[in-house]
Amino acid sequence: MNKIWFSMVIIGMFVAIINGNANIINEVILQDTQEAVVFAIGLVGLMSVWLGLMNIAQKSGLINKIAQITRPVIKKLFPSVPANHPAITAIIMNMITNAFGAGNSATALGIKAMEELQSLNRNKKTATNAMIMFLVINMSSIQLIPLTVIKLRIDTGSISPTEIILTTIIVTTISTTVGIIACKALEG
Amino acid sequence: MMDTISILIIPIMISIILIYGYFKKINLYDTFVEGASEGFKTSINIMPYLITIFIAIGMMRKSGVMELINTIMEKPMLYLGIPPEILPLALMRPISGSGSLGILKDILTNYGPDSFIGRVASTMMGSSETIFYTMAVYYGAIGVKNTRHTILAALLSHLAAIIASVWLCNVFFN
Numbered sequence: 031m032n033k034i035w036f037s038m039v040i041i042g043m044f045v046a047i048i049n050g051n052a053n054i055i056n057e058v059i060l061q062d063t064q065e066a067v068v069f070a071i072g073l074v075g076l077m078s079v080w081l082g083l084m085n086i087a088q089k090s091g092l093i094n095k096i097a098q099i100t101r102p103v104i105k106k107l108f109p110s111v112p113a114n115h116p117a118i119t120a121i122i123m124n125m126i127t128n129a130f131g132a133g134n135s136a137t138a139l140g141i142k143a144m145e146e147l148q149s150l151n152r153n154k155k156t157a158t159n160a161m162i163m164f165l166v167i168n169m170s171s172i173q174l175i176p177l178t179v180i181k182l183r184i185d186t187g188s189i190s191p192t193e194i195i196l197t198t199i200i201v202t203t204i205s206t207t208v209g210i211i212a213c214k215a216l217e218g
Numbered sequence: 219m220m221d222t223i224s225i226l227i228i229p230i231m232i233s234i235i236l237i238y239g240y241f242k243k244i245n246l247y248d249t250f251v252e253g254a255s256e257g258f259k260t261s262i263n264i265m266p267y268l269i270t271i272f273i274a275i276g277m278m279r280k281s282g283v284m285e286l287i288n289t290i291m292e293k294p295m296l297y298l299g300i301p302p303e304i305l306p307l308a309l310m311r312p313i314s315g316s317g318s319l320g321i322l323k324d325i326l327t328n329y330g331p332d333s334f335i336g337r338v339a340s341t342m343m344g345s346s347e348t349i350f351y352t353m354a355v356y357y358g359a360i361g362v363k364n365t366r367h368t369i370l371a372a373l374l375s376h377l378a379a380i381i382a383s384v385w386l387c388n389v390f391f392n
Contacts, residue, residue, distance in 0.1 A: 034350075034369070035274050042277025049282045058276035066268035070261050078257030083235045085253025086246060090239040123231065130227040141260055141359045148360040156364040157357065165356055165368055169347045170375040176344025182323055183340060188331035197337070197386050198344035204382040205345060209375030216367035 073138065080138040084120065093119040107167075107210070108160045110150065117146030121164055129174050140168060159217050166209040171202055260359060267358025271350060279317050284309060300384055303335045307342060308380045312349035312373065319343070337391055342383040346376055 046054050087093050097104075097118045104111070104118055111117050120143035127136040147161050148154065176198050183191035239246055278284060287309055292302050300308070307325060310318040322343045329335040349372045357365055 035270065038274035038278050042274070042281040042283055045283045045286060046277070046281035051281060054280040055277070058273060058280060062272040062276035063269045066272040067265060070265040070268055073264075074258050074261040076257075077261050078254035081257045081260075082250035082252075082254035083232060086239040086244055086249045087235045089249055090235075090242040090244045092235060092238045126227065126231065132228055135228060137355065138257075140356055141264070144356045144360050145260070148362070154360075155362060157362050157366050157368060161357075161362070162366060162368045162371065165353065166371045166375060168356075169349050169352050169372045170379070171345055171347040173344065176340075178319065179322070179340050179344045182319070182326060183331040183336075186323070186326040186331045186336075188326075188336075190332065194337055194340040194344065197341040197383070197390055200386055201341055201345040201379055201382045205375045205379035208378035209371055212371040212374045213367070216371055 073134070076134050077138040077141065080123075080135060081142060084116070084123075084139075084142060087119065088116055096122055107163055110158065110160050111147070112150075115146065115150070117143055117150070117160075120146055124168070125172060128168065129172050131173050131175060131177050140164075159213070162217075163210070163213045166213050167206060170206040170209040172206060173202070174199065264355055264359045267354050271354035271358075275314050275317075275350060279310075279314055284313075298381065300380060301335060301338065303329065304339050304342065304384075307339050311343065311346050312376050313351075315348045315351065318348075334387060334391065338383050338387045341387060342380060345383065346379045349373070349376065 042058075043055055046052055084093075093116055094114050097114050100118065100122055101113055104121070105113070108118075108121070120139055124136050124139040124143050127133075127139060143164060144161060147158060147164065150160070151158050175195060179194065179198075180191050183194070236246060239249070284306065288305055291305060291309065295305050295308075296302060303325065307318055307321045310321050322339055325339045326336050331337075331340065349369070353365065353368060353372075357363075357368075
């Protein structure tokens, strides 16, 4: 992350200056950082709701039920996570919300999942195999219906705005599979 | 049908959790508050990480670097059979969600949503995610610094999505 961040900032500023766009540097520092703050503050409410619900699910034993049902798949993907660990419920709820396009709820549950995975981590500064697997699956997108894309297609006058649903689902499946294989191969 | 499920999924999940908890005689009110009190801490914890990554993403997006990379990548991408028209989208997608949505809108407006380019772009957009931003939020929240092979695996998965979009749209729509 260190090298990537440094390169992105330095190259960005350098190109901006050469292009005679040095003023965008100020714009980025002022506007984009503000966006980050607004996003984090906006997450407080949603995060609280899902953590409240997760707490109920945990104390009522619902979490153990879900963990039992999904055990076969989860065990293959996340072998280092114990069967009844709360991380599993957070991961599953994150995947469900993601699949149905509730992006911000998915983020709140995803952060919860990462915190639970971190509690199993011996070296707190280094990502575990389970964390990487969870993130890569997340970043290959498991959304079933790409609502934003469909809306944009309608807005631009498509005759068949939903015809890309099937191709999207197939491509997502392919890219998620590639991501999982890549993770397993790189784990070492 | 799927649209309805998408809208109902959150209320369904909340109902299941609450009803199950009620019958297991959990004090719902207190237990919810207890969990919710963690929410504020976590959201504020990720703020510095978000600011840091937003600066880098902003610099890349607005400085003209992306246009430069486009020019360099055009030839090798053509070699892989990827139309140069969708290259800006393929490059922006892992970096910025709002940025790539803007590019998709341009592509659909310029080439038409029902053109080959339009279909490939739509498929690609729906089947991939913003990588750098997601990493910053999730790893930032728990303070992990060494991300090991996360970026490499995620980029491989993204590359697979690009190639598969082009290939599948060829099979399906031609």
